[in-house]
Amino acid sequence: QVQLVESGGGLVQAGDSLRLSCVASGRALVSAAMGWFRQAPGKDRELAAGISRSGGITFYTDSVKGRFIISRDNAKNSVYLQMNSLKPEDTAVYYCAADFDRMRPSPRKDDYEFWGQGTQVAVSA
Numbered sequence: 001q002v003q004l005v006e007s008g009g010g011l012v013q014a015g016d017s018l019r020l021s022c023v024a025s026g027r028a029l030v031s032a033a034m035g036w037f038r039q040a041p042g043k044d045r046e047l048a049a050g051i052s053r054s055g056g057i058t059f060y061t062d063s064v065k066g067r068f069i070i071s072r073d074n075a076k077n078s079v080y081l082q083m084n085s086l087k088p089e090d091t092a093v094y095y096c097a098a099d100f101d102r103m104r105p106s107p108r109k110d111d112y113e114f115w116g117q118g119t120q121v122a123v124s125a
Contacts, residue, residue, distance in 0.1 A: 002026045002114040004096045009119030012086055016123070020081040022096030022116060029098060030074040033105045035112060036081045038092035038121075045095070049081055050105020059105050063089070086123045093118040 008020040020036065033052055039045040049070035050059040058070055069082040079096060097112035099105070106112070 002098055004098060004114055004116035006094065006096050006116040006119040009094060009121045011122045011124065013124050014087055016086050017082070017084045018086065018121060020083065020094055020096075020119060020121075022079045022081075024077045024079075024098065027100075028074070029072070029077050029079065032098040032100045033102050034070075034072060034079045035097045035099070035105050036070060036079070037095045037097055037109060037112075038090075039095070039118075040089075040092040043092075045109050047105070047107045047109070048094070050107070051079065052104045054103075057104050059107070083121070086121075088123045088125050091122050093120050 003025045006022050035050040036048050037045050038048045048061055048064055049068050051070045051072055055072050067085045072079045095118045096116040098114040099112045
């Protein structure tokens with residue numbers, strides 16, 4: 001069984017930065033494509049950023065391109081999301097997710113077997 005624990009969320013002002021961290025236990029994340037999903041109130045959960053097993057391939061949804069950076073440190077069994085120039089529309093619960101079946105990050109939330117509990121990010125105008 002894999003446990004994912006996110007941290008780093010909080011309340012910030014527009015234009016500020018936050019860095020989310022996700023630490024795994026129970027299995028080596030080097031075997032998983034990883035995703036940072038987010039879910040705003042009343043909206044579906046969407047993939048904000050994803051990273052391949054090796055870290056060589058990344059994905060960003062259009063609304064975060066140029067502002068968010070996903071990275072991973074397999075030695076620390078961790079994945080990170082650096083969020084810069086935050087906007088009020090980035091307000092959501094952010095979830096870390098692991099997919100051990102694919103090398104590249106999938107945009108489909110059903111492809112991810114393991115999820116963290118989520119961390120709240122709130123951006124005020």
